Amino acid sequence: MTNFACRPKFGRLFFMDNNVFNPEHQQKHISNKIVSxxxxxxxxxxxxxxxxxxxxxxxxxxxxxxxxxxxxxxxxxxxxxxxxxxxxxxxxxxxxxxxxxxxxxxxxxxxxxxxxxxxxxxxxxxxxxxxxxxxxxTPLKHQVDKFNQSELEAMFKTLSELIYKLNQKGILTVQRTCFGCKFYQKNDTSDYCNLLEKELLNKDLRLDCPEYIERM
Ligand code: SF4
Incomplete structure (x- = not known):
């Protein structure tokens, strides 16, 4: 009996088409390309x-x-x-x-x-x-340094939020970002550290803070 799930289509397999590592499927959403x-x-x-x-x-x-x-x-x-x-x-x-x-x-x-x-x-x-x-x-750092300041800040904020979310889902076991810290406070439009007693601009958010204490 033919297994339709495994029938080749353009040299690949049907059941493998719908994944982020498939170049055609990647085109369907930018998040696919980001994961890849x-x-x-x-x-x-x-x-x-x-x-x-x-x-x-x-x-x-x-x-x-x-x-x-x-x-x-x-x-x-x-x-x-x-x-x-x-x-x-x-x-x-x-x-x-x-x-x-x-x-x-x-x-x-x-x-x-x-x-x-x-x-x-x-x-x-x-x-x-x-x-x-x-x-x-350092070879990676040299390439990151080539982005301008606002690109770096946006990239960093996204990265730290992604790390925190992966931690919340139990995929990444350890993180020490502000978002999971007991001293962190989210205000309407800003982030604040109650330990340092200061507003945290995007560039001030920490990814591996020595003062981090997990929020319970
Ligand atoms: S103590 Fe560190 S991790 Fe916690 S909110 Fe302040 S800067 Fe962020």
């Missing part, structure tokens, strides 16, 4: 991370951990949080930490109340290496 474009951009991070990884002899996740630990408070630098942050399993993070530890790039701190868990921070060697890998995303 975001998928392309996600490839940029993979490429740039791998290039840096080969250069310094670490894996991409090990590089991400080093950069994250270098830039965030210690209470976020534990296996559970890192697994959520990078959407991988705890054993994957534990393995990466084991390697970083063997290479003497990190130090473990067991001083929390739970003696089985630990947080990590960078050793002197880790700090030196981190200073060489921070720039992995």
């Amino acid at each position: 474009g975001l998928e392309r951009i996600s490839e940029v991070f993979k490429i740039l991370l791998w290039e840096k990884a080969k250069l310094v002899g670490l894996s991409p996740i090990q590089i991400q951990i080093l950069i994250f630990v270098a830039n965030h408070k210690q209470e976020l630098c534990n296996v559970s949080h890192l697994a959520k942050e990078f959407n991988v399993t705890k054993p994957t993070i534990s393995d990466a930490i084991k390697t970083l530890d063997k290479k003497q790039l990190i130090l473990k701190d067991y001083s929390s109340s739970d003696s089985r868990s630990y947080s990590i921070h960078l050793s002197q060697l880790g700090k030196q290496l981190a200073s060489k890998i921070y720039d992995f995303a």
